[in-house]
Amino acid sequence: MVRHIIHRQKIILNLSKREHAGALQASVSNLMQHDLKAGIDVIFNNAFPEDKIIRIDKLQLNLGTINQQNFENEFKAQLLSELAKGLSQQKDNLSYADSAEELNREQSLINALIYFLEKGYLPWYQAITTMDDWETEILNNFTDREYQQFFSKVLLKQHANEVVVQRLILQFSDKFLGRLLSGAMPEFDFSWELIYNDMALVIHSFVKHSTTTVRNRIWQYILQALPDRRSNDISFHVLNKLSVYFGISGSDITPKKESKIISELKTNIIQSDFKKLIVCLKQKVKKDHHKKNRKSAKNIGGFNEDQSVADDVKVAAGVSTDPVDEGTILSGTDTIPDSESAAINEPDIAKDEQSSEKKEKPKPVQRKKDAQIIAGDMLFVNNSGTIILHPFLKAYFESLGLLAEKKFISDEACQRAVLLLHYLATGETKVAEFNLTLQKVMCGYPLDDTLPDEIRLTEKEITESENLLGAVTNYWVPLNNTSIQGLRSSFLQREGKLELRENGWLLTIEQKTLDILLGKLPWGISTIRLPWMEQLLNVDWY
Known part of the structure; x- marks a missing residue:
């Protein structure tokens, strides 16, 4: 289990020459993701006892002047040194500091x-x-x-x-x-x-x-x-x-x-x-x-x-x-x-006790807007690569009878769509709601509304899901010989960070070496706005 979690880190470099910015930015990113992880973990372990949970609202470090010729070594040494000092000061002031909180497990x-x-x-x-x-x-x-x-x-x-x-x-x-x-x-x-x-x-x-x-x-x-x-x-x-x-x-x-x-x-x-x-x-x-x-x-x-x-x-x-x-x-x-x-929404959305016949044409449901998310809040999400599937989703949901007039026909249909997105990315039919945040956004489903933790798939849903994923690998030439499971594990199952901004959502997706193949993707993924979505979804990936 992860003991130490950094919610957000921001590093500001003041440079004498602008042309060095790109190289130094890449160097710092690599150091923070790889070289410094073990050292930071040791410092956190030494700073606070294992049986206590300490939340520090903000910790600001000044690394001073760093020689560009020996940038990586000096950056690592200075950051670890200043981090140890900063945590020690937080520990000493814990009893009356507003910026830190001590809790038991x-x-x-x-x-x-x-x-x-x-x-x-x-x-x-x-x-x-x-x-x-x-x-x-x-x-x-x-x-x-x-x-x-x-x-x-x-x-x-x-x-x-x-x-x-x-x-x-x-x-x-x-x-x-x-x-x-x-x-x-x-x-x-x-x-x-x-x-x-x-x-x-x-x-x-x-x-x-x-x-x-x-x-x-x-x-x-x-x-x-x-x-x-x-x-x-x-x-x-x-x-x-x-x-x-x-x-x-x-x-x-x-x-x-x-x-x-x-x-x-x-x-x-x-x-x-x-x-x-x-x-x-x-x-x-x-x-x-x-x-x-x-x-x-x-x-x-x-x-x-x-x-x-x-x-x-x-x-x-x-x-x-x-x-x-x-x-x-x-x-x-x-x-x-x-x-x-009205019964609590159930995983068995088919509802075996109700007639499946529709007496009249379904009308699209009007969704409420999320009220509790504050601009700047950051949510950690799974299966972020699901956004690759966006060009196929309208036809997919229509074929399954979930849409009318480009809107979901009911709350139950929208819930089913959320769970189907998870199935497309993972092949799993059972999922905790806290792993469906991005899927809710993509379906225009309010984040604070609950939904079932499981879906019982119909044969048509299984077939249409396989067809959709197969179409992605067929259109995406470098993946022509890739299996559905290969698509899922290589691209769809990515961790990401979701943040609400003034112009909509920003999804930042973890990068891997394989991402060079995104350049061959025959459709765009930088901005997504499906017909039923309330807000834009901007994507920072490749």
Whole structure:
């Protein structure tokens, strides 16, 4: 794991003659990328203890006058010497310096986690490549104190930022969510992961929705309920909301099915709550049947319509003299609001429970603009070479039915396009959202909006993706004999830096020896503006 990270470095050389500028610039670039790395690493190691995280806002070094005849040796010596002095001074002044911050590892992880949940990308100081690695690091370092701190900072404030809860559900595993909740609320004496598994078992016993749909809805209701519910009723509250959302009725429950489900449940709390739910659902069936009979009696006569309306209002308000108050549990006050009823976007964008037929021509979705990025902010991105594919993307997305009038037909279509760009560059169908920053920009998708972490490809998408990549190697003569994987590893999978400027985005891509072949590329890549993009993407590569 990388211990030391330099966010940005700027080197200013004052020269006596302009004609030497190019050669010295190349020399300094080579020194910083290669020769000085080991020496700088040693100085950082010596300056601060390994168990502490120190963030220095800015460190300015003056290397003095350097003899041009011995430039490289003197530059290296002066930089390492001044760096050691500068860090020593920062260390001495750490307790009261505004330009430096000292954190423990756990606090740094909390800050990075909250940052990601709010923004959708990582802070510059967080060097993580996969979600599995990050989950492992968090779980290995968090104690109950960190879990509870996270809970109070994020989950208790979820109503102010719904995307935080959605991103937490979509991006993190069931194991992580279960451990997170167990650590945040140790007074709840049960395993949240087992609770989730049992709830999923109950729902899947009655409905044929996709695993992803059920999974996301369960965690959403759990996280929504936590701030306001007591431990002795939270799981029943969630089970009830799930039964409403998925349309489970008491008439669906036979004694045989009830017995089978209960025998398969692993936790006592869900066994108990499921039995309680069955009673409520069956009582509601009886009440609905009774109301239906009363309405039929209206046509015969002797029916007090005003009293019927009053009774219905009582039921909706939760007024009941029954042993179990299903009015409170299953009344209209507990139905899902419109803003809540739209399922969290799922990796299974095909949505197996919906009809694939379009009744009318889709209209392009209007995208919002990113508001949280400040000009000058720098974001580190992966697979920067994806921009090479830009001339083919419009036809590619149109062939897959994602575009209408040069715009994406829906949020789901735009999300799918983002994930397809990652697949084109890597051949992978699962990806952490923090590795999709550039792909979001290229698809005009807001950086702070979340999206699924996986895509289930159709045969057509696989075929069209292979055709696109094959077309690139066919048109790009030096790569005529290069495989798709060779194209990906040599050019598409490049690290880069993305920066928002006044005239749009600037993408700076790491350079390699092979980049000389970019001169033979039969289309330009210096400026990119696809029809659905809100801003220009300027590229600094070759």
